[in-house]
Amino acid sequence: MIIFYTTLLAFMIFGIPGLIDYIAEKSGQPSKFRIFKAIVFNFPDIWQNITFVASTRYFIKVILGIIVIIIITNEFSFLTIRSNIINGLNRRDFLFAKIELIVLLTIFSTLIIFLSGLYLGFAHSTSKTISDVFGKMIFILGYFIEVFTFLLFCLLLGILIKKTGITFIVLFVYFIIEPILDYKLNDSITPYLPLKAMNHIIQTPNTSLIKIKSDGFNFDFQEAVSIADVGICLGYAALFIFLSYVILKKRDL
């Protein structure tokens, strides 16, 4: 699974420049696309672009979620959580071991994004000044927090439901339900919906290309990761951990 995830991610990240080149050739207007490419992979915007793509809700982030769900629900279906407790873990140790695994997965995924960003940036960016390279790197941290919280959400679902297949179904159904809730509920509440709150850390990037196209259109694009977004997200992370702990503590294994 992890190998699959890495391959897919690598394929996407390294495939995109090639794809753009390909489209450029076919379209007969290569210069226009060259500009686009230079803009997308420009330091510092690349950090926002790349983390945005990698953390999109329905996209490859889900693969990491699936890994977490398989790992945790297997503990219940193989009953290995039982033997872990019998052999001398307590329930908190067990939960922390799984959270540790999530941290490792998140670090791993963040590292890949970071290295890909560096590589693509240095390969395609027009500006390579230190300040530009490090410019929006805070988005990498934002990406870390977003993925970490999302994986804790998957862990909680897995602990709650225990069955691998049903957990997947519930996760995907929730993917559909939340946008509906988002649409129906009052705007003052919707930013606090968990998946939306996570995704809000890294919003649709304002690549310079879009800016050019929407010159007269004065819309606030995100320039930096907001502390409030991170706060809400970390609040959710804490809540997911707490709920997971309470469920594990109360349950007969």
Add this chain to the structure above:
Amino acid sequence: METVLSIKNLNKKYGKIHAVKNLSFNVEKGNVFGILGPNGSGKTTTLSIILDVINAKSGSYSWFGQYPSKESRKKIGAILEHPIFYPYLTAVKNLEIIADIKGIKYNDIERVLHTVELHDRRNSKFKTFSYGMKQRLAIAAALIGKPEVLIFDEPTNGLDPKGIAEIRELIINIAAKGITIILASHLLDEVQKTCSHVTVLKKGEKLFAGKVNDVLNISDTIEISSNNIDMLKLAVKEYDKVTDIKKELDLLVVNLKEGTTTFDLNNFLVNKGIILSHLTVRKKSLEQQFLGLLTENE
């Protein structure tokens, strides 16, 4: 005597089923303690509670005289119901995970694999094992780090006669080293052959408890008496077919080895010049109760 496990007024309910009812007992150091009862009598539930796998409704238990903790569980090796391992990992890898949890060095793994004769298959994945091999690996896992207490829940379930004999022998060998063993079984014969003490459960309740020899004695118990009871006792002690002698008022209660009859005993005493004034075979009441209990539930 040192109390290893003390259970007080334990209760567990699953909806309407009262799986464990006000159960109390103590296990002393060095006991081979049998929990005997038909299927569904609450043996696994009781063991699961004292291993913190399930939460009791009420009641308490203590390990080694202390409030139970993960540290106390590290001193216990246990098998609950079926062998549990990560199926896609090898035998060695599975044992390494357990050694890590218990804080034990990996070199003990070689030893336990040899003990259960799985050393040749140590690098095979768990899911490729036969049931007997899985059960042996579970025993190996329980033996890691030389625990002070071993818990076996139906250890011979699902094994062929050879496997059953091997596992019983293993348990007897472990017990001979003075390690405390708690063994749950629905087989009277298994408890008799391996245990020193027993608690009999029925529908979650304790029916009776005591030393196996007292509770489940299958050899004949004979009452004898003569005009000089002390001389009688001295004479009976010399008879090598006697396993147990107890004095009750003006009676001697004697147990004989299997295959020895009251006729043999009487013959021996007559040769010693002792005439018995009383000789009867006692009803094996407890054993019959237990057998009745088993058939009633089948």
